[in-house]
Structure formats: structure tokens, C-alpha cells
Amino acid sequence: MSFTLRSVKVPPNSANLEEARSRVFEFFKTACRSLPSIMDMYNLDDVASKSQLRSVISSEIRKNSHVTNPKVIDMLLFKGTEDLNNILEHAKQRHHIIGQYVVGPQGLVQDLDPKDRGMSNFLKNFYRSNYF
Amino acid sequence: MGLGLLASRAMRPLRNSHSSVFLRTIVSKPELQSAESSAAAQAPPEPDLPPRTPVGGARIHFPNPEDAIEVFVDGYPVKIPKGMTVLQACEVAGVDIPRFCYHSRLSIAGNCRMCLVEVEKSPKPVASCAMPALPGMKIKTDTPVAKKAREGVMEFLLMNHPLDCPICDQGGECDLQDQSMAFGSDRGRFTEMKRSVVDKNLGPLVKTVMTRCIQCTRCVRFATEVAGVQDLGMLGRGSGEEIGTYVEKLMTSELSGNVIDICPVGALTSKPFAFKARNWELKGTETIDVTDAVGSNIRIDSRGPEVMRIVPRLNEDINEEWISDKTRFCYDGLKRQRLNDPMIRDADGRFKAVTWRDALAVVAEVALQAKPEEIVGIAGRLSDAESMMALKDLLNRMGSNNVWCEGTGTQPSADLRSGYIMNTTISGLEKADVFLLIGTQPRVEAAMVNARIRKTVRANNAKVAYIGPATDFNYDHQHLGTGPETLTELAEGRHPFCSAISNAKNPVIIVGAGLFEREDKDAIFATVEAIAKKHNVIRPDWNGLNVLLLNAAQAAALDLGLVPESTNSIESAKFVYLMGADDVNLDKLPNDAFVVYQGHHGDRGVYRANIILPASAFSEKEGTYVNTEGCTQQTLPAVPTVGDARDDWKIIRALSEVAGLTLPYDSVGGIRTRIRTVAPNLLNVDEREPATFGPSVKPEVTGKMDTTPFKSAVENFYMTDSITRASKIMAQCSAMLLKK
Ligand code: SF4
Ligand code: FES
Numbered sequence A: 001m002s003f004t005l006r007s008v009k010v011p012p013n014s015a016n017l018e019e020a021r022s023r024v025f026e027f028f029k030t031a032c033r034s035l036p037s038i039m040d041m042y043n044l045d046d047v048a049s050k051s052q053l054r055s056v057i058s059s060e061i062r063k064n065s066h067v068t069n070p071k072v073i074d075m076l077l078f079k080g081t082e083d084l085n086n087i088l089e090h091a092k093q094r095h096h097i098i099g100q101y102v103v104g105p106q107g108l109v110q111d112l113d114p115k116d117r118g119m120s121n122f123l124k125n126f127y128r129s130n131y132f
Numbered sequence B: 001m002g003l004g005l006l007a008s009r010a011m012r013p014l015r016n017s018h019s020s021v022f023l024r025t026i027v028s029k030p031e032l033q034s035a036e037s038s039a040a041a042q043a044p045p046e047p048d049l050p051p052r053t054p055v056g057g058a059r060i061h062f063p064n065p066e067d068a069i070e071v072f073v074d075g076y077p078v079k080i081p082k083g084m085t086v087l088q089a090c091e092v093a094g095v096d097i098p099r100f101c102y103h104s105r106l107s108i109a110g111n112c113r114m115c116l117v118e119v120e121k122s123p124k125p126v127a128s129c130a131m132p133a134l135p136g137m138k139i140k141t142d143t144p145v146a147k148k149a150r151e152g153v154m155e156f157l158l159m160n161h162p163l164d165c166p167i168c169d170q171g172g173e174c175d176l177q178d179q180s181m182a183f184g185s186d187r188g189r190f191t192e193m194k195r196s197v198v199d200k201n202l203g204p205l206v207k208t209v210m211t212r213c214i215q216c217t218r219c220v221r222f223a224t225e226v227a228g229v230q231d232l233g234m235l236g237r238g239s240g241e242e243i244g245t246y247v248e249k250l251m252t253s254e255l256s257g258n259v260i261d262i263c264p265v266g267a268l269t270s271k272p273f274a275f276k277a278r279n280w281e282l283k284g285t286e287t288i289d290v291t292d293a294v295g296s297n298i299r300i301d302s303r304g305p306e307v308m309r310i311v312p313r314l315n316e317d318i319n320e321e322w323i324s325d326k327t328r329f330c331y332d333g334l335k336r337q338r339l340n341d342p343m344i345r346d347a348d349g350r351f352k353a354v355t356w357r358d359a360l361a362v363v364a365e366v367a368l369q370a371k372p373e374e375i376v377g378i379a380g381r382l383s384d385a386e387s388m389m390a391l392k393d394l395l396n397r398m399g400s401n402n403v404w405c406e407g408t409g410t411q412p413s414a415d416l417r418s419g420y421i422m423n424t425t426i427s428g429l430e431k432a433d434v435f436l437l438i439g440t441q442p443r444v445e446a447a448m449v450n451a452r453i454r455k456t457v458r459a460n461n462a463k464v465a466y467i468g469p470a471t472d473f474n475y476d477h478q479h480l481g482t483g484p485e486t487l488t489e490l491a492e493g494r495h496p497f498c499s500a501i502s503n504a505k506n507p508v509i510i511v512g513a514g515l516f517e518r519e520d521k522d523a524i525f526a527t528v529e530a531i532a533k534k535h536n537v538i539r540p541d542w543n544g545l546n547v548l549l550l551n552a553a554q555a556a557a558l559d560l561g562l563v564p565e566s567t568n569s570i571e572s573a574k575f576v577y578l579m580g581a582d583d584v585n586l587d588k589l590p591n592d593a594f595v596v597y598q599g600h601h602g603d604r605g606v607y608r609a610n611i612i613l614p615a616s617a618f619s620e621k622e623g624t625y626v627n628t629e630g631c632t633q634q635t636l637p638a639v640p641t642v643g644d645a646r647d648d649w650k651i652i653r654a655l656s657e658v659a660g661l662t663l664p665y666d667s668v669g670g671i672r673t674r675i676r677t678v679a680p681n682l683l684n685v686d687e688r689e690p691a692t693f694g695p696s697v698k699p700e701v702t703g704k705m706d707t708t709p710f711k712s713a714v715e716n717f718y719m720t721d722s723i724t725r726a727s728k729i730m731a732q733c734s735a736m737l738l739k740k
Helices: A002-007 A017-042 A050-062 A070-088 A094-103 A114-118 A121-128 B002-017 B035-041 B086-092 B144-159 B175-183 B218-227 B258-262 B325-335 B356-369 B385-397 B427-431 B447-460 B484-491 B498-503 B513-517 B521-534 B554-559 B648-658 B668-678 B722-726 B728-737
Strands: B068-073 B076-081 B116-119 B138-140 B206-208 B232-235 B242-245 B268-270 B283-288 B297-303 B306-312 B343-345 B351-353 B375-379 B403-405 B434-438 B463-467 B478-481 B507-512 B545-548 B575-579 B594-599 B611-614 B623-626 B632-635
Touching: A017 A050, A017 A070, A017 A094, A050 A094, A121 B356, A121 B648, B068 B086, B076 B086, B086 B116, B086 B138, B116 B144, B144 B175, B218 B232, B218 B258, B218 B447, B258 B268, B258 B306, B283 B632, B306 B325, B325 B722, B325 B728, B343 B356, B356 B575, B356 B611, B356 B648, B375 B385, B385 B403, B385 B554, B385 B575, B385 B623, B385 B648, B385 B668, B403 B554, B427 B447, B434 B447, B434 B498, B478 B484, B484 B521, B498 B521, B507 B513, B507 B521, B513 B521, B521 B545, B554 B623, B594 B648
Parallel strands: B068 B138, B375 B403, B375 B575, B434 B463, B434 B507, B463 B478, B507 B545, B575 B594, B594 B611
Antiparallel strands: B068 B076, B116 B138, B206 B268, B232 B242, B283 B297, B297 B306, B343 B351, B343 B611, B623 B632
């Protein structure tokens, strides 16, 4: 725990959007730099390549590209940093990484049936669960 | 809570007069012991402004403005109609008086003495529930005398009440517990043995622990007055006083469960719920009941994914504050016999679980192969309006118009709304003075409507006449006949009862929906209308011609126009879609027909089904229902669906897409917009939409009535639909309580 706290220092809030933006890029770079050791640590070479993981990181960041509030960006960055640290500390296990970043939330079951291509979102959701 | 509020208000004058003592709200103190001295020290009452809100939103209705009188409650003036009791006046003034025996819907007994208040110029505290308020009365509810009196009463009550709250099912919602916290003394002086009483067996629904009884007699009054059974009574005197059935006998009333709610202590509790849960760990969902057409307002108490109990919710217009035993105890049926996976029947007749994808693909393929006139869709008695709309739209897209709701007969007439709803309204029945029940046994078909009729019979001595097979009533009635001949006699004015109807101020005719199933129903309804016309039952200011429906889905189905095109479509059907329909007669169905059963219980409909699509039950979905008086209400999901089940309308929407006939909506909002174009009244939730036209615009009917007597529509009150048939408690009830 103390280790986590040390590594996740809370930086002062970003003053403006520009600063927050540059911090995001910083974070992305840090994450990319730690990729080799992560792949080593979790034996990821046989399931993913570095570039794949890099694009996963960037798409995770792009998911929040609509956020313009520097405070919110700071918060998301904090979460990202925390996650990264947890990974580096080996606080996660291999299947966590694979489930979260290699396979993705869709899971292994993909709708590969060509008949299902034209399916509406309703039907896709319907097959998944009653609650949508 | 009201009591806590009251308790803190009780504290206030003390604070004014003796600023040193306000450590606890309820304590025994010297100034409480000598009432006179502290009363003298009391500061002159100053009106407590701004005005307080009446307790529980109590409304006052002045029948005659001259009869208003003014009384003062704690110095605060209130206007109330003459004849109200002191307790009611306090309620209007926003003061909640503690009580045990008083219940607003029962007669006044005045035997618990908990409601004592001080009235100026009266030598002793008075029992406010039994004392009529007089003009200018000065009522004081928070004086030391009143508090002392309550404390004393509490002490007497607790003398013989066991201290078994930790194992008592009423714990947490017990009036005695709450009020002893608020008004009781902080110590007991009783050292002798407490008395104990033998428990009584009241049947499979009500558990008794009679030692806990405080002899408030609410249950006795409920049984005699509302339920109309003379089963319960008070035996013995003094400390030997006991509540019980006089002889070893079960309580046979369809409303018996309500004594659980009105018993202020844990003497009468729910047997199926015993030791199952504590009330504070339950989540309440305000929804409505679908086991009959009344649409009683209920609260489903659930813990996690399980329905733990069902209790009534107040709705003056529909069920007041009672519900029938079927409504209250059917919930264990929601846990048994559930369908949880889509299933297809194999060649060897066994069901095999499949995925939704495969199930829908099979259904779509078969449906598209059938000719439009060979497709039939039947909605069940528990279907909600949304799914019926979707079913009708889907079948129409397939080119078939053979869609209807079971129980509406082969040729329902959905054209005139007045022809299938209760035009007088359920609460309007209270104004009636003559009832003519035709082919309906309200006691088993709609217990809450029957309770209204009984209330009216008790209140204004209304006369009840009945045509139909011999049956049980819990009020005086005249049995006029068993079949259509009596109707003819009434229509022609030959029957002695005619004079009673025509002399009545507000006559009411109630026709049972069981008659919908008869071949000669048009002729019967024409005759009934003739009776109505002849005896002036329908006037501009009073519409006394009613139909009492049987199922929750019926009114909405007719509103949406679920009317089959041809009367014998089942005989030639190749593809039958049963949406929860269990009671349709499928004997005539060709053997090669493909039957889809979409529903939540493995009930009768499943026996013939080729494929099963599991759906959610009323406790698990949001659905619109219309009750027998035309009031639109909605259920809310209380618990998650079972297994891989889906909401009814979603299944049909998904099927439509798989079949390539995509319906133009994919959300509840969208489907409601579609409903608006068909029956806009289904969107005005909690409102009753009266029928616009009376039967006068109906075309002439030519046809003769059959002479076969009327049949009873409900054979077994406790088991009418797939949920109640799956319920163990209901099975016990039918075994023990139904008279054979
Ligand atoms: S059983 Fe309950 S309702 Fe009946 S008299 Fe006793 S305390 Fe009152
Ligand atoms: S409530 Fe008044 S005496 Fe019981």
C-alpha cells in the first residue's frame, strides 16, 4: 500500500486544458515505455504484440477524448496512473491484463456469423441480456 | 415518522415552561406525576403557526358547509364537519394520536384507551377515538395529563405482552413497539408472571401467537364488518379474554390476510412469511396486482432477487387498503415452475434448451412458411399492453389478424368501451342502492369489488339480486334465477324484482365477463341493455351498467382491439403463438400445428408447445395494465428476471427482426408512442378513462338467447392463472379452505 501511495503522488491540478493535455501525452509515453517490461512480466508475447498494446492504450485514452474539463482529465489520468502502477507492481495477474487489454470487454465471443452482420443493436443487446 | 414528530412536539411546551428539563422526550418526572400542578404551570396556548399539514394527507370533505364546526387542537383552530371524532379532528390539525384499536375503516371500539387526550372542562382524559368533537372544544394532546395517561395505558398493555420482539415477525413494524418507545415509561414495575394464551389455528395463511394479542378487537371487527365472516370473536372476560374462533375452525374468507396488516402487534402474522425476513432488509416496490381484473395496488417487498411478501398499498378508488388472499400470497408461485431457458421440443417429445438465437431462428422460419390465415396469436390473462401491442403488430405484419386475448370469447366486441368496463367505477358502487348481478360471483371473480358491494350493502342497506348458479355471498341477496329466462322476465317487466330496480335511485347492473364465452352473448347483452333501458339504469348523471372482467389483461386487450378475425381460426391454424395463454382450448388444433409458448411458467400452455420462449413475470417487468373500471396502471420491476428470460415485448420485437418484419420500435418509449395511436388512454397512468358512448349507439342484435343456465366463471378462487397455479400456498388454501 505504501508503495502505491509513493508511486501515485497526486500532482497539483492542471491549471488549464493545455497543461492537462500535455500531461496526457506524458502519461501515454510513460505507459508505452513500460510496455516491454510489462510484456516480460506477464508473458504477453504469445498473445499480443507491442504495437497492439500501444494502440489499446491510445484507444483507451481516445475513449475520453470528449472530456474538456481539466479537473476531470486529471482524475482520469490519476486512475490511469494508478492502473499502470498496479500492473507494474505485479498487483495484477496475467488473465487480468489479457481480459482487460488484449481481448477487450467484448470477450472472446465475437459475432462472426455473416448472417448477424446486419443485426440491429436491439437484437445484439437482446441476445446478451434482458437489461439494456 | 409521525410518532417521533409527535414525541418531539410533545416536548416543546415543557421546554417553554421549564427550560431546565428537556433531556428526554418521555420520562416519568415529578411534574408528570402531579398533573394539576404542571397544568397550572402551563403557559397559555399560543396558536402554532404556520398551519400544520394533516396527518397522512387526511382530506376533509364537508357534505354540508353549514355543518362545519371549529375546534382547537393544542390552541390551533381547525374547521371540521360535524360528527367527526376528536381523534379525526386532531388528525386534520396535524397531530397523530397514538392508537391501537381505532382503525378508520372499522367501527369504533374504544377499548384500548391509548388515544387519551385532555379536553378542557372535562374531568378526566377522554378516549379521543370514541368522542365526537363538539363546537369550540379545546383539545390538548401534549399536556402532562395526556402523556401520563398514555404512559399508564402502555404499562398496562405491556403487563401481559411478551417481550419476544427479537423472535417476533412484527418487529420493526409493530405499533406497540413504536408507541412504547415514544410514549411508554422508561421502566417497568411489573414483577408477576405474564399470562399466556393458547394459539389458534386460523388456516394456512395467518399465523397466530395469541399471547401477544392486546385485545384491540380490530381483527374481530374486520372479520365481521369487511370480510363478512363471523369466524373471529372475543371469548372470556378480564384477564381471561381471548381472541379466537369460537369452535375449532379455520378462517374461511378471501380477505383473511388483511388481519395481518391491521393487527397492531405480532399476534396475527403471515404464516408463509414467518421467520423469512425482517422488514428493514426488504426493498419495497410499488406496483399493481395482476391476479384479477381489479388491479389492486400492492407493494412487493423483495430481498435480493426474491419476492418476500406482498402487502397492500392505499388506493381509495380501487382496493382501499385491503387486498385479497390470492394477491397477497400468490408470490411463492413466482419462484416455482419457472421457465428459464428457450427450449425446443425434440423428435422424442422432450424439451432441449437452446440459445435465443436458435430458438428465434426456428420460430421465424416456421412462421414465414405458414399462410397468413393459418397464423394465430393469443395473449394470456397476465399480458401487459405493450406486449399485446407488439404481438398484434407482428401478426398483422405477417398478414394475419387472428389475434386475441384469452377470456374474451370468440367474438369480443371491442367497439364500445362501455360494453366491457365497469362504468360506475369501483368506488362509485358505494352510491348504489340496488345491485343486479348477472352471471357473476364477485366474491371469487374480484374480491375487492365484492368488498365494495358488501360495504355498500352495510352502509345503505342496498339490495342485491343475483342470477346465476348457486354460490356463496357474504351479504344478504336474493337469488332470482340461474339462467337467461330470468333475464327475459326482467326485461319484460314480469319479474317481481323489477319494481325494486325501477324504484332505486342508483341501480347497478353487473354482468360477469364469464358470459363473453357464451355463444349467445350478443343476445344476452342486448337483453341486459333492454333491462337497463327499461329501468333507467343509464342516465346522464349515472351509468349503472357494468361489466366485471376476469383477467388483468382483458381491458387493455379490448382497448387495443385484439379481436380475432374469424371465430374458428384455431381449427385451421398451422402456427400458434401463445403469449402466456394457458387457458385456451387447443383440443381442436390440428396435430401438425406448430405452437410457440412464450411465458413465465411451465403451465398448461407448455403441454402442447413445440418451442418455449421464457418471459418475465409481472414482478419483473414494467408493463401497463388496465383494470376492470378502465383505470390504467403500471407494474414496476421489483426483482430481476429468472434465468435467460426476457421481457415479453422484447421477445416479439426480436422475433420480428429475425423474421425480417422488423417492428418500427425498439424501446418502451417507442412502443408507447405506437400505443398512443391505437388507445391513447393507456398512456394516462393512474387515471381512469370513462367510456365516451353508452350502449345506445349499438346496432340492433338479432339472435335468441340459449336457455342453458349461466356457469360460474371461476372454479377455484385460489388458482386462476399460471402464477397462482404454481403456488404451494394457493394449493394448500384450495385444499383446506374451499368447501367441497
Ligand atoms: S389479534 Fe391483533 S388485531 Fe386481533 S385483537 Fe389481538 S391485537 Fe388486536
Ligand atoms: S384508539 Fe381510542 S380507545 Fe383505542
